[in-house]
Amino acid sequence: MHAVVPFAATDPKTRLASVLSPAERSTVARAMLADVLTAIVEAGAEPTVVSTAPLDLDTLSLEATIRDAVSVTVDDRPLTEAVNARLPASHDAAPTAVIMADLALATPDTLERCFSHDTDVTIAPGRSGGTNALVVSHPDFRVDYHGASYLDHCEIARDVGTSLETVDSFRLSTDIDEPDDLVEVLIHGTEADRAPACLRELGFALETRDGRVGVARLEETRRE
Template sequence: MRAVIPYKKTKAKSRLSSVLTREEREDFVETMLMDVVSTISSAGIENINILTTPSNGIPDELDVNVAISEHGLNEAINSYLEKISEPVLIIMADLPLVKPQHITEIINSKQDVVIVPGKGGGTNILYIKNPEQFTVKYHGSSFLTHCNTANKNLLTVKIYDSFLASTDIDEPQDMVEILLHGQGLARIYIEKKFEIDESRGRLKLKYQ
């Protein structure tokens, strides 16, 4: 059993550029990565791999293996899957609200594949018992794509429905959810810069 986290730091999260500078965005994605690693480790997964490119630095304090690839996301992950023969959890690095309980429930599933959908049809987490039977295709409606891939390969599928696990942080409004539900380093980082504006209808961010 292992976990792999695709990770991009350099010029990350451009959709947050209206509220965070490039340097701040890079610092922020690093805190989210550290939260995700902490969650996975707390769930009992010891073999944790960060899949990244040479330009992305990994915090020294993280006890993880680093796999370097020059390829794009799909080719990098599929190449990684070809080299392993044990169950693997693929989890995105921008999921600071995921809790150890979610990970435990996912990896203890009896199904061949567990898919955690993200907003807008994406895929936040994939658990694959037999990597040699599966290829990934992220971007676009990857949730439907991964469901179809599993069905074509006659693999049983579980859709793991969780608000916290489905909340990836891409837009400024997503950061409100960190202030509401977060408990880790990402929340500490955001709290230094923002607070919640309760003055009008839906909660929004405002600068401190």
């Protein structure tokens, strides 16, 4: 299975700007990318990072066996166009997966649940109607990532007459966009993952206030 991993290499994760400097956002985004690529390779697929700008894979500190399985290509078109250019163009073409680079909780097991379906289109929805992981094997299906893309993709599948399966996964539903999402990385990240270690190094920790759980950052770790 070939897996496309779109990556915004310039000024990533702007919705984390209230808690992370631009350089820190870039560090966290690359840690999450490294975790996602590792999970994809361990699930048996070959990822290509489709990056909006040149990206040196050696800066991601991937293990050698993972690094060898990953390729990078630069494409500065909008997300929808860049993905559609890489979906199967004929019935003979191999299925293609599209996995978002900020699925910090993705594991080989959860991705295998997506890769193993025998349908034209498989989607793991994100919160608020996003399309976090997608596998396409039918040449008539095309994506549209604007708005509630999960609903749009269900409609596109109906329109072109393809079968569609939804994968029910909390881990794949969790894309890390906003400060509140960091809670999930600290709770569910494993010891082998880079993103939780990266956040802890930056001073983030779980904090329970009024019975609800959030993240707090040690004041002395903040830098401009």
